[in-house]
Amino acid sequence: MPELPEVETVARDLRTAVLGRMVLGVTLLRPSVVRHPAPERFVDELTGTRFAAITRRGKFIDCALQRDGATAGDLILHLGMTGHLDVRLPAERPRPHTHLSMTLDDAHELRYADARRFGRVLLGPRAELEALGVLPRLGVEPLSAEFTAAALDAVLRHTTRTVKAALLDQRGVAGLGNIYVDEICFAAGVRPTRRCHRLTRAQRQALHGAIVTVLGAAIANRGSSIDDYRDLWDAQGTHQEVLRVYGRAGLGCLRCGSLLRRTLVAGRGTTYCSVCQR
DNA sequence: ACCTACCTGGCC
C-alpha cells in the first residue's frame, strides 16, 4: 500500500505526534509481526524508551530511541501493503488487525495494524539489524543529494531487466512502488516494458527528473489514497486525484487521448500510453 | 532475472 510519499507523510505526522514521548507499556497482540528480536526481548527493550528522532528510509519508518538520554536502538516499521499507524486514546476501539500497541506518557496509544501482514516491525540498532540481514540494504534515497542523474545511471545502465522491474527493486532506488513507477514512466515518456540497457541517455535523464518531480508532488498532496491508505489521523491523501496512468487503464491518455493499456510487467499490473511512452 | 508464496478483503 504505502510507497515513499505515503510513508513520508506518516513519518512527518508521527514526528508531530510522538517525538519526545516515552513508551510506558507495550502490548504485542500478534508476536509474528516482530521480526527481530524475540517477542519478550522486543517488549522489554521497547518499554521505557523515548522517541528521540523519526526518519524515513525507502519505505521504512525509523524511530530512533533513547533510554535515560542514551541511544537505545531503533524501532523500525514497514507497512507492507495494508499497514496503518494510529495515535488514539485508549478508549477508542482499535481498528481490526491491530498487532502492536504502545501506551505513551501523554495518555495516547501508538498502534500498528496490518490486515495482510506483509509489513513488519524490528527493534535494535539499525547497523546491527543490517549486519544480521534482517533489514535489507536499500539503494539510493531518491530525494537526497546523492540521487544525481549519474546515480540513476549506475542503477539502470548495466542491466537487461525492464525499467519497471529495475525501479521497483529497492536495492537500486529506495521507496518506489507500483503506483509511482507507472506515474514516473509516464512522466518520462518511457514504456515500463523497455529494457534498461536500451534506454537512451535522454530517457535516463527524463526518468531521473520524473522520479524527483513525481515523488515531490505526491508528498505535497500527502500521498495517494487508492484503497485503504490513510494518514495517522485517518485522513486521505489527495494525490489519487491527479494520477495520470495508475488506475486509468481503458481511459483516455491525458496527454494524447489514446486509450491507456494495461499489461503485466515484473508480475505487477502496469498501465501506460503506447503513444506517449516509448 | 524471473516466479511463487505469503495474507486478508473486496468485487464480479
Next chain:
DNA sequence: GGCCAGGTAGGT
C-alpha cells in the same frame, strides 16, 4: 468461487 490489490523474500 475466482481474481485482484499500494510489498517483499526465497527459491530456481
